[in-house]
Amino acid sequence: MEKLITKELVKKYNFKFNKNLGQNFLIDNNVLDNIIEGSEVSKDDFVIEIGPGVGTLTRELLNKAKKVCAVELDSELIPILQNELKEFDNFQLIHKDALKIDFNEIIGDEKHIKVIANLPYYVTTPIIAKILNEGYNFDSLTIMIQKEVAERIDSEPDCKEYGALSVLVQYYCDTKIIMNVPPSAFIPQPKVNSIVIRLDKLDKPRVEVKDKQLFFKIVRQSFNMRRKTLRNAIKSLKVMDLETMEKAFNDAGIDPRRRGETLSLQEFANLTDSIYKFI
Structure with a gap:
């Protein structure tokens, strides 16, 4: 036909x-x-x-x-x-x-x-x-x-x-x-x-994270509140107190005053693993 x-x-x-x-x-x-x-x-x-x-x-x-x-x-x-x-x-x-x-x-x-x-x-x-x-x-x-x-x-x-x-x-x-x-x-x-x-x-995800659900929760929150700093975006997740959160940012080597849109996948992964370590 x-x-x-x-x-x-x-x-x-x-x-x-x-x-x-x-x-x-x-x-x-x-x-x-x-x-x-x-x-x-x-x-x-x-x-x-x-x-x-x-x-x-x-x-x-x-x-x-x-x-x-x-x-x-x-x-x-x-x-x-x-x-x-x-x-x-x-x-x-x-x-x-x-x-x-x-x-x-x-x-x-x-x-x-x-x-x-x-x-x-x-x-x-x-x-x-x-x-x-x-x-x-x-x-x-x-x-x-x-x-x-x-x-x-x-x-x-x-x-x-x-x-x-x-x-x-x-x-x-x-x-x-x-x-x-x-x-x-x-x-x-x-x-x-x-x-x-x-x-x-990919054969495996581009970055390794200890908790994939936490990774995407942090990513979504960072962009849902993209005008806010990472400190304020992550704070609204209520996964840890402010003092512990500062330790997590310091451990990841990420300035909490940055905004989510500036982070690479690897930096999101580093931040996720540091937060995971402290909660």
Whole structure:
């Protein structure tokens, strides 16, 4: 069967975009090709695609990968995907909310897991956080996200973009920006520019900490109160008295008058381990 492009599939099925789901479908084949190439999908890979839309990218992935499991929330898209991709015996479709899925149930005994996602922008950060925090065994996550979010993920300390999301992603992954994507690459057109970024999971976290939960609690609090000094941000956690807290800062070699946005991952790790030592 000759491949149909996104616009033709939308017209063929008279598909109506759901504003509540924030749907924007890719119509630029150059972007699609770059996602395929940038994700480096091969015949050894088990691909989880989150948000397949009408299946244009899915079809290309099915021709490249060992198997593709697509997770779609919109019930209107399920029969379209089932019909358009019925010829592929390496296709699996799951009609669920990706934020409520245990991906280990999908992965099973599979190796070489690659996740690819083109999602509504309001859900991209929660999806990234879920996949990283829940410790799934994957090689890479290639995702289309709002340009500003990609810049936050890829930012360095001491700039306004640097935040808790930067630390979370860089703790677990290397990052690689694949391409910038203009609004004209979608229907309907979003009001923002996009970026395709790949997150390659590290064999072990970038820094070692004695208490990972405490590490991320300190990171979140430091950026939730980013206008305040570290002393005031950490004080609000109420994990120790002020005198002990000063000892912890001194032990970590970090000036408590600094702000969280100035700390590197290693400095956050040092501060966490010093606080852990004293509580």
